[in-house]
Amino acid sequence: MSSILAAFFSSFIATLLIIRSKHLHARFSADSDLLGPQKFHTTAVPRIGGISIAVGLFIGILFKLKNSPDSSIPIVLCLSAIPTFAIGLTEDLTKKISVRHRLLFTAIASGLFVYLLQAPISRLDIPYLDMIFVIPGVGALLTIFAITGLANAYNIIDGFNGLASMVGIITLLAIAYVGLVLADPLIIYLSLILASAILGFFIWNYPLGLIFLGDGGAYLIGFWIACLSVLLTYRHQEVSAWFALLINGYPIVETLFTIYRRKMHQDKNPGLPDGIHFHTLIYRRILAPHHQSQNLFSANAKTAPYLWVLAAISITPAVLWWQSTPILMGSSLIFLIFYVWLYKRIVQFKTPKCICPE
Numbered sequence: 001m002s003s004i005l006a007a008f009f010s011s012f013i014a015t016l017l018i019i020r021s022k023h024l025h026a027r028f029s030a031d032s033d034l035l036g037p038q039k040f041h042t043t044a045v046p047r048i049g050g051i052s053i054a055v056g057l058f059i060g061i062l063f064k065l066k067n068s069p070d071s072s073i074p075i076v077l078c079l080s081a082i083p084t085f086a087i088g089l090t091e092d093l094t095k096k097i098s099v100r101h102r103l104l105f106t107a108i109a110s111g112l113f114v115y116l117l118q119a120p121i122s123r124l125d126i127p128y129l130d131m132i133f134v135i136p137g138v139g140a141l142l143t144i145f146a147i148t149g150l151a152n153a154y155n156i157i158d159g160f161n162g163l164a165s166m167v168g169i170i171t172l173l174a175i176a177y178v179g180l181v182l183a184d185p186l187i188i189y190l191s192l193i194l195a196s197a198i199l200g201f202f203i204w205n206y207p208l209g210l211i212f213l214g215d216g217g218a219y220l221i222g223f224w225i226a227c228l229s230v231l232l233t234y235r236h237q238e239v240s241a242w243f244a245l246l247i248n249g250y251p252i253v254e255t256l257f258t259i260y261r262r263k264m265h266q267d268k269n270p271g272l273p274d275g276i277h278f279h280t281l282i283y284r285r286i287l288a289p290h291h292q293s294q295n296l297f298s299a300n301a302k303t304a305p306y307l308w309v310l311a312a313i314s315i316t317p318a319v320l321w322w323q324s325t326p327i328l329m330g331s332s333l334i335f336l337i338f339y340v341w342l343y344k345r346i347v348q349f350k351t352p353k354c355i356c357p358e
């Protein structure tokens with residue numbers, strides 16, 4: 001418990017210090033681009049909130065090691081995360097790192113995780129298809145691809161105050177719950193330590209947006225959650241491989257749909273930004289037209305809860321039926337259909353009345 005509290009308070013204080021000292025580093029750390037297709041803030045805001053989360057994570061783990069010095073997995077996970085956090089933070093400071101380079105460094109981090117922990121994806125729980133894992137290296141390559149993809153997915157959904165950070169907290173709490181059911185203290189600890197560090201940042205980020213998560217924070221959260229998802233299914237064979245997919249349903253589907261939309265409909269590089277993500281549509285088509293004020297809960301702040309609910313729709317069946325592959329496969333299909341249907345309705349100005357403001 002002390003390590004979890006340490007992670008929260010150190011992240012909370014680090015975030016406060018970054019905000020209070022922004023006049024010293026704003027020329028490097030602030031997001032001053034107010035005109036981009038995915039920009040909805042009106043003033044320059046520090047985008048290095050990932051530092052606070054990394055500080056909280058590191059200090060929390062140090063507290064844990066003080067009581068359990070033989071626990072090497074948290075340290076290995078931290079070391080593995082360094083390349084992806086570092087390249088994300090470099091982008092936050094320079095604004096010059098391409099998506100390709102960020103993915104490359106995240107793949108290196110994923111490779112370190114597989115090499116150091118020897119815990120690759122070893123099954124998909126699909127008859128006959130699981131036979132591919134007898135081929136050497138297939139599991140490792142799939143793991144690197146999956147972790148890299150989810151880390152980037154969290155960066156994609158990081159569009160509004162509190163969006164990606166709260167989705168991360170909800171997902172981590174869900175993983176911790178399954179770890180509790182399975183009596184796995186390591187999974188519980190690794191989930192709660194990051195959730196606490198994120199919460200220390202979240203308080204300053206939502207609803208006012210005094211600081212942004214940044215690429216460093218988004219990649220770190222996505223990477224950690226992806227590694228935990230793999231580690232949980234590797235350590236407990238009774239957990240369906242589809243649990244790892246469905247628990248991350250919202251960021252995964254958002255990423256796949258973004259790639260499809262940009263490549264097939266817009267005929268452009270999937271790595272280029274656009275202004276029609278699901279969260280962007282919620283803001284522009286549902287909230288902004290009805291809520292122009294910039295008070296405590298502006299249209300920006302009211303956007304994230306819509307996506308928290310969307311993420312919860314995917315996470316809930318994963319938590320309830322983590323052992324049942326057929327139910328999780330069906331739930332994954334239902335969530336995908338629901339996502340596409342709702343996206344299409346909003347695009348066509350036929351938004352369901354149940355999600356429209358009064």
